[in-house]
Amino acid sequence: MDVVVASRNMLLLEGLCRLLRDEEDMRIVGAAGTAERALSMVAAEGPDIVVVSSDLGDVAVAAIPECVRAAGSGTRVVVTGAEISPPHVLELVRLGISAYLPVSATHEELKAAMRSVVADSDRVTISLTRDEVRRIYGSERGSLTRLEVDILGMVAAAMTNGQIASRLSLSEATVKRHLRKIFRRLGAVSRLDAVNKASDAHILV
Numbered sequence: 001m002d003v004v005v006a007s008r009n010m011l012l013l014e015g016l017c018r019l020l021r022d023e024e025d026m027r028i029v030g031a032a033g034t035a036e037r038a039l040s041m042v043a044a045e046g047p048d049i050v051v052v053s054s055d056l057g058d059v060a061v062a063a064i065p066e067c068v069r070a071a072g073s074g075t076r077v078v079v080t081g082a083e084i085s086p087p088h089v090l091e092l093v094r095l096g097i098s099a100y101l102p103v104s105a106t107h108e109e110l111k112a113a114m115r116s117v118v119a120d121s122d123r124v125t126i127s128l129t130r131d132e133v134r135r136i137y138g139s140e141r142g143s144l145t146r147l148e149v150d151i152l153g154m155v156a157a158a159m160t161n162g163q164i165a166s167r168l169s170l171s172e173a174t175v176k177r178h179l180r181k182i183f184r185r186l187g188a189v190s191r192l193d194a195v196n197k198a199s200d201a202h203i204l205v
Helices: 010-021 035-045 058-070 086-095 107-119 130-138 146-156 161-168 172-186 191-200
Strands: 002-006 027-032 049-053 076-080 099-101
Touching: 002 010, 002 035, 010 027, 010 049, 027 035, 035 049, 035 058, 049 058, 049 107, 058 076, 058 086, 058 146, 076 107, 086 099, 086 146, 099 107, 146 161, 146 172, 146 191, 161 172, 172 191
Parallel strands: 002 027, 002 049, 049 076, 076 099
Antiparallel strands: none
8 A cells, every 4th residue: 555654753754654664565655744745745646545643733634634535535544643632533533534543552553554444445443542432422512623612713813714714724615614513512603602602611712
């Protein structure tokens, strides 16, 4: 399988490339330090897998599966790294990732997940602890992902959907979809109502 690897951490990037090059069935066709560069390599090389490190940032990590899907690419997106909350992981699954592995995952787990999602396009592999799964099902109705909090913060700053889309490198349709989810989760009926309810719940400072 052809693989593109993306991470801002050059040591991690080189380590992943070296690790995967040792596998007979894997070939590194690109290594990127930004989401934009990774997407450029995906468009040029058409790899089977793009391995994305969470150190690229929430917005960049969320943009990659959406852009890959919008381009009609068959590339599978595998996200790995620390500090991704369980609800955010589920949001990434909705956006189209094929696998998520935390920083504690072993090399063998990563390679197994990559082979699994390439072999079965409908398969999604998520590595979470039992406590993290409980937090997902026990989360409050008003919980928002980091990206949704960022979007709501821009709404509070009186930015239009077009301005938010430009700032986050997303489409206006994607921003509207996130706003609908925000309204639903907060039980809000308008942008102002959502901002007020999020402020009252200390979601926005």
